Amino acid sequence: MTTRRQVKRKGRPSIVSKKAKFKGITFDSGTEARYYKVLLGDPNVKHIELQPVYRIIEPFEVECKRCRGAGKVVNEATGRLNKCSLCNGNGKRMKQGAIYTADFKVTYQDDYQEVIDVKGYADAKFPIRKKLFESTTGIELIVVEFDAKNRQWVRK
Numbered sequence: 001m002t003t004r005r006q007v008k009r010k011g012r013p014s015i016v017s018k019k020a021k022f023k024g025i026t027f028d029s030g031t032e033a034r035y036y037k038v039l040l041g042d043p044n045v046k047h048i049e050l051q052p053v054y055r056i057i058e059p060f061e062v063e064c065k066r067c068r069g070a071g072k073v074v075n076e077a078t079g080r081l082n083k084c085s086l087c088n089g090n091g092k093r094m095k096q097g098a099i100y101t102a103d104f105k106v107t108y109q110d111d112y113q114e115v116i117d118v119k120g121y122a123d124a125k126f127p128i129r130k131k132l133f134e135s136t137t138g139i140e141l142i143v144v145e146f147d148a149k150n151r152q153w154v155r156k
């Protein structure tokens with residue numbers, strides 16, 4: 001399970017949604033909990049998976065920035081070549097990649113599946129995450145928002 005909305009990242013203001021509890025499940029936001037209630041009440045819904053995780057970027061390798069891929073650096077004091085400590089002499093460094101956690105994976109009575117993200121607030125990183133999710137899985141992400149003015153859920 002992810003804690004993505006609780007994590008405070010250094011140097012950046014973070015938006016922390018209020019947690020919501022429903023049927024013993026803790027949701028990241030009240031909006032998410034309310035939409036779960038909507039899904040539970042939908043007779044077309046057969047199964048609901050909470051917070052499905054998708055790998056959207058595989059771990060990858062980059063050339064080491066300190067030794068410029070050589071694996072060795074010149075020691076300023078001695079003039080000798082030392083093993084690069086940043087890449088441990090490999091010349092390359094591994095980067096972590098990334099995962100995306102959606103809010104729901106819904107299976108309908110006809111076994112059609114949808115991956116749904118409920119948006120309760122503006123999230124600057126969401127558009128790129130959505131694109132990465134769609135490009136790696138081939139699944140179109142369903143974005144659901146609550147239109148407070150008309151008091152209804154809107155699928156985007």
Ligand SMILES: [Zn+2]
Nearest residue numbers: 064067084087
């Ligand atoms: Zn290096």
